[in-house]
Amino acid sequence: MRQTLxxxxxxxxxxRDHVTPxxxxxxxxxxxxxxxxxxxxxxxxxxxxxxxxxxxxxxxxLVADHFVPGDTEEGAAIxxxxxxxxxxxxxxxxxxxxxxxxxxxxxxxLRPGMFAVGGDSHSPxxxxxxxxxxxxxxxxxxxxxATGEIWVKxxxxxxxxxxxxxxxxxxAKDIMLALCGRLGMDGGKYQAVEYTGEAIRALxxxxxxxxxxxxxxxxxxxxxxxxxDVTAAFLHSVGGSVxxxxxxxxxxxASVLEHHIFDATTLAPQVAAPHSPANAMPADAAxxxxxxxxxxxxxxxxxxxxxxxxxxxxxxRKLAAGVDLLVAPSSKRDQDRAExxxxxxxxEAVGAKILPNACGICAGYGTYRLGADVTCISSTARNxxxxxxxxxxxxxxxxPLTVAAAAVAGHIIxxxxxxx
Amino acid sequence: xxGRIFLLGDDxxxxxxxPGQYMRGGIEAIAAHCLEAARPDFxxxxxxxxxxxAGRNFGAGSSREQAAEALRHLQVAGVVAxxxxxxxxxxxxxxxxxxxxxxxxxxxxxxxxxxxxxxxGVLQLTAKGIALPLDPxxxxxxxxxxxxxxxxxxxxxxxxxxKGPSQ
Numbered sequence: 001m002r003q004t005l006x007x008x009x010x011x012x013x014x015x016r017d018h019v020t021p022x023x024x025x026x027x028x029x030x031x032x033x034x035x036x037x038x039x040x041x042x043x044x045x046x047x048x049x050x051x052x053x054x055x056x057x058x059x060x061x062l063v064a065d066h067f068v069p070g071d072t073e074e075g076a077a078i079x080x081x082x083x084x085x086x087x088x089x090x091x092x093x094x095x096x097x098x099x100x101x102x103x104x105x106x107x108x109x110l111r112p113g114m115f116a117v118g119g120d121s122h123s124p125x126x127x128x129x130x131x132x133x134x135x136x137x138x139x140x141x142x143x144x145x146a147t148g149e150i151w152v153k154x155x156x157x158x159x160x161x162x163x164x165x166x167x168x169x170x171x172a173k174d175i176m177l178a179l180c181g182r183l184g185m186d187g188g189k190y191q192a193v194e195y196t197g198e199a200i201r202a203l204x205x206x207x208x209x210x211x212x213x214x215x216x217x218x219x220x221x222x223x224x225x226x227x228x229d230v231t232a233a234f235l236h237s238v239g240g241s242v243x244x245x246x247x248x249x250x251x252x253x254a255s256v257l258e259h260h261i262f263d264a265t266t267l268a269p270q271v272a273a274p275h276s277p278a279n280a281m282p283a284d285a286a287x288x289x290x291x292x293x294x295x296x297x298x299x300x301x302x303x304x305x306x307x308x309x310x311x312x313x314x315x316x317r318k319l320a321a322g323v324d325l326l327v328a329p330s331s332k333r334d335q336d337r338a339e340x341x342x343x344x345x346x347x348e349a350v351g352a353k354i355l356p357n358a359c360g361i362c363a364g365y366g367t368y369r370l371g372a373d374v375t376c377i378s379s380t381a382r383n384x385x386x387x388x389x390x391x392x393x394x395x396x397x398x399x400p401l402t403v404a405a406a407a408v409a410g411h412i413i414x415x416x417x418x419x420x
Numbered sequence: 421x422x423g424r425i426f427l428l429g430d431d432x433x434x435x436x437x438x439p440g441q442y443m444r445g446g447i448e449a450i451a452a453h454c455l456e457a458a459r460p461d462f463x464x465x466x467x468x469x470x471x472x473x474a475g476r477n478f479g480a481g482s483s484r485e486q487a488a489e490a491l492r493h494l495q496v497a498g499v500v501a502x503x504x505x506x507x508x509x510x511x512x513x514x515x516x517x518x519x520x521x522x523x524x525x526x527x528x529x530x531x532x533x534x535x536x537x538x539x540x541g542v543l544q545l546t547a548k549g550i551a552l553p554l555d556p557x558x559x560x561x562x563x564x565x566x567x568x569x570x571x572x573x574x575x576x577x578x579x580x581x582x583k584g585p586s587q
Contacts, residue, residue: 024558024560037443037484038483038484038485042485046571049571049575050571050574050575050578051578052578066443067444072444074444074445075444078444118483119483120482120483121434121481121482121483121507123483134507135483135507136483136507136510136511137483137484137485137488137507137510137511137514138485139485139511139514139515139569139570139571140485140510140511140514140570142570142571143514143570143574146574147574151560184477185431185477185480186431186476186477186480186503186505190505190506190509216481219477219480219505219506221506276431278431363440363443364435364440364441365440365441365443365444366444369441382433382435382481384433384435384436384481385435385436385457385458386435386436386439386456386457387433387435387440391456391457
């Protein structure tokens with residue numbers, strides 16, 4: 001029976017030879033990731049109420065990121081509670097190392113073929129590793145932590161194929177904004193999105209993570225990229241073991257719900273107008289909208305390669321008058337690499353403000369928030385009204401290249417104009 | 421119980437339902453600001469038994485279950501929408517908030533009086549005499565809702581097993 005990658009992973013986790021889309025099955029979880037917001041403060045009281053402990057502490061990964069650096073009284077208390085719970089339970093804990101969706105793959109703990117859950121909507125990021133990973137809420141996570149199981153309705157697969165290669169000045173973020181614009185925020189129909197085609201295979205692991213991350217904005221349950229040599233090389237680089245990858249792909253001719261084909265060679269840099277990622281358009285169609293804040297941040301848009309892309313534009317240039325550039329590297333590892341390569345010094349040279357390795361303005365949980373009437377361009381994933389600050393703030397989304405170009409020009413611009 | 425309908429549009433997101441700046445607080449603070457950006461009148465005026473009716477992709481965005489919990493805290497009878505975002509839908513079930521898919525919401529007007537029969541799958545517009553059919557919820561999910569959410573459901577299961585997983 002020909003099966004999709006999603007079917008194969010779920011069938012294995014459910015202890016079956018095969019599964020069919022629409023089946024509701026109970027699956028064993030290989031790895032559960034939680035963070036400081038939806039994690040201990042929410043799940044510990046439920047576990048206590050249920051009177052049960054953890055099903056397997058070695059399969060639970062906790063990351064502190066949403067309330068880091070603890071810049072409010074309540075946030076600091078939540079962090080203290082998170083750290084205390086980590087000590088008492090002995091789960092794997094990453095504290096102050098960055099955002100969960102970036103820290104988890106960097107830890108080598110997430111492997112291709114895993115069936116994994118995360119207590120955060122951007123958990124499909126794990127799909128870049130070829131893992132079926134999806135986001136759940138805290139009550140459901142408590143159930144997983146207690147039992148090691150979760151029910152899942154076997155999804156159909158929506159195949160998204162990009163032919164050709166992306167041109168210079170284009171990034172995975174442009175692919176995702178274009179997809180949000182074309183398919184809408186519910187285009188993924190809570191099914192398994194699988195990215196395929198020459199343009200996808202040519203992408204690095206960090207760029208694939210951007211694709212999978214924003215499967216959330218497409219409304220997919222997960223966003224898969226079949227593991228290959230790029231995946232194996234990444235796993236080696238982070239000290240993770242590489243499982244047998246030979247069957248971790250969708251079979252030729254496996255039945256899919258939809259198959260969309262796009263041409264990467266003709267894609268132009270994209271921006272999304274406030275207040276939805278689906279408001280996508282080419283950057284040069286944005287009417288040179290003036291901006292006051294440029295933000296390079298979040299799991300989506302401040303990984304090493306995102307920092308590198310922004311710095312490529314900024315090197316030897318100045319910020320436009322009246323523009324603030326804020327940079328929150330996704331992880332300490334990526335920031336350390338960027339320090340070593342001189343990338344961070346380029347940000348410092350233009351007067352960028354460097355924020356902690358945490359969710360920062362994107363989550364809007366702490367004191368870092370956008371003020372009233374600010375117009376921001378951001379490398380993050382979502383620009384919902386009021387998410388990053390005051391309801392009157394206007395957030396445009398773009399790739400790190402496009403964000404940096406806007407910071408230099410003072411308005412939205414096609415970054416290719418600065419890549420001579 | 422007759423309630424008032426709050427009619428909302430497409431893609432109502434979790435940042436509107438549970439704004440980030442109140443996430444460090446408890447559910448009372450979050451619920452007091454529920455839907456503030458989209459419908460400033462919602463949290464101050466919603467009454468127990470009122471019904472939220474919306475378009476496509478209700479609950480888009482974050483996995484924060486406070487989005488569903490806020491509506492539960494405000495004692496809405498349930499949410500009827502053309503479609504739901506996947507994580508929100510699961511969260512709502514797990515917290516015992518009825519969520520029902522309507523093939524059509526044509527004819528529903530903001531402020532209409534209605535009753536929601538979650539088990540029978542009908543939204544009855546009482547003043548208009550219109551009965552809107554709703555898709556029945558899958559049986560495994562109805563069992564969780566009927567238990568009052570996932571926690572009471574699991575309690576029953578562990579009691580039946582007579583041995584919860586121990587650590």
